[in-house]
Structure formats: C-alpha cells, structure tokens
Amino acid sequence: DIQMTQSPSSLSASVGDRVTITCRASQxxxxxxxxxxxxxxxxxxxxxxxxxxxxxGVPSRFSGSGSGTEFTLTISSLQPEDFATYYCxxxxxxxxxxxxxxxxEIK
Amino acid sequence: QVQLVExxxxxxxxxxxxxxxxxxxxxxxxxxAMHWVRQAPxxxxxxxxxxxxxxxNKYYADSVRGRFTVSRDNSENTLYLQMNSLRAxxxxxxxxxxxxxxxxxxxxxxxxxxxxxxxx
Numbered sequence: 001d002i003q004m005t006q007s008p009s010s011l012s013a014s015v016g017d018r019v020t021i022t023c024r025a026s027q028x029x030x031x032x033x034x035x036x037x038x039x040x041x042x043x044x045x046x047x048x049x050x051x052x053x054x055x056x057g058v059p060s061r062f063s064g065s066g067s068g069t070e071f072t073l074t075i076s077s078l079q080p081e082d083f084a085t086y087y088c089x090x091x092x093x094x095x096x097x098x099x100x101x102x103x104x105e106i107k
Numbered sequence: 108q109v110q111l112v113e114x115x116x117x118x119x120x121x122x123x124x125x126x127x128x129x130x131x132x133x134x135x136x137x138x139x140a141m142h143w144v145r146q147a148p149x150x151x152x153x154x155x156x157x158x159x160x161x162x163x164n165k166y167y168a169d170s171v172r173g174r175f176t177v178s179r180d181n182s183e184n185t186l187y188l189q190m191n192s193l194r195a196x197x198x199x200x201x202x203x204x205x206x207x208x209x210x211x212x213x214x215x216x217x218x219x220x221x222x223x224x225x226x227x
Contacts, residue, residue, distance in 0.1 A: 044202075097166075
C-alpha cells in the first residue's frame with residue numbers, strides 16, 4: 001500500500017498569510033493526487049486534482065505542485081473562510097490513501 | 108448538477124448488519140466507478156471500497172474486507188454498502204463519492220454523509 005505522510009498536522013496562521021502543506025508518498029504516484037478541504041460537519045470538497053489543476057469554482061489563491069513523491073498545497077493569502085482541515089489523497093493504486101490531515105487554525 | 112445522497116445510517120449493535128445506500132443524479136451513473144469513504148468521529152478520512160462502473164470489479168480496504176460488500180444498481184442509479192459483523196471501530200460518517208468515468212479525476216463529488224454508530 002502507498003502511504004501518504006502529510007505535514008504539518010496543525011498550523012496556526014493569520015489572515016493574509018501564505019501557507020504551505022506538504023504530502024509525501026511512500027512511492028511514486030506520478031501526479032495522481034488531489035487536495036481536499038473539509039469544514040466541521042461537512043463533506044470534503046476537492047480543491048486541486050492531478051496535483052496542480054484547480055477545481056472549477058475554487059479561488060485562485062489555492063495552488064498545488066509536485067509530482068512523483070513530493071506534493072504541496074499553497075494558499076497564497078489566507079482568508080477567514082480558509083480555516084479548515086486539509087487532506088491529500090493518492091489515487092494511483094488501490095487502496096486509495098489519504099494523508100493524516102492538516103488542521104489550519106486562526107492565530 | 109451532480110448530486111449524491113446517502114441514507115441508511117443509524118445505531119446498530121456490535122455484530123449486526125446495516126446497508127447503506129447512495130442515490131446518484133445529475134450524471135450518467137452507469138459510466139462511473141463509485142467509492143465509499145468513512146470518517147470516524149474526530150479522525151481523518153479512510154477509503155473503504157470501490158466498485159467499477161459495471162459492478163464487475165471491486166476493491167476493499169483491509170479493515171473491511173470480508174465484512175463489507177459494495178454493490179450497485181445501475182437501473183436505479185444507486186450504490187450500496189452492505190456492512191456485516193459490525194464493530195465499534197466501524198462507527199463513522201460514511202460518504203459515497205464519484206470515481207473514474209469520463210476522463211475525470213476520481214473522488215470529485217461527494218455526498219453529505221450518513222452516520223453509522225455501532226454500540227450496545
């Protein structure tokens with residue numbers, strides 16, 4: 001199974017900050033990776049697919065990069081609505097696996 | 108618009124069974140694989156199972172293999188998850204999500220989830 005190691009597990013930041021979240025795959029997954037945002041009591045919402053493609057309707061302050069084993073999600077200027085938990089997902093092979101999550105909190 | 112609506116959750120005793128449903132609309136259901144993902148209270152997301160568009164191929168997480176069965180009825184645009192021999196650690200919100208289909212990347216759309224609580 002492919003393991004996804006996500007860091008940090010939590011992050012405290014202020015509105016307007018630039019933040020980066022990282023996922024590392026235990027083996028190469030090409031660009032078969034997505035990033036999701038989840039708010040309390042809600043279903044996950046996909047932000048990025050194919051590692052770097054912005055999902056339709058998602059603000060351009062979100063961006064993704066990487067290929068192979070190292071991936072990053074960057075939020076260029078945090079907005080109040082961005083405080084949530086973020087997950088990466090590899091879908092190169094079954095079982096699909098998620099990162100452990102990053103809880104982004106207001107400083 | 109794509110819509111996925113789960114149902115069938117509830118409180119069940121350990122060792123008993125429960126069947127979840129996911130009603131799909133807004134896309135050609137029979138052309139897409141479908142997934143189940145769960146989230147235990149206060150925990151992260153765990154992929155559970157997938158079924159191919161035609162129902163022929165299925166894959167399961169090790170944690171549920173042999174106890175859970177995924178199926179679908181393309182004539183009714185509905186996905187199912189039959190859960191047997193339930194354990195306390197199966198307590199979670201269960202989501203259905205759309206998989207590969209017409210050139211999309213999987214798990215693009217999700218339902219709102221249904222809560223399963225396994226407790227005596």
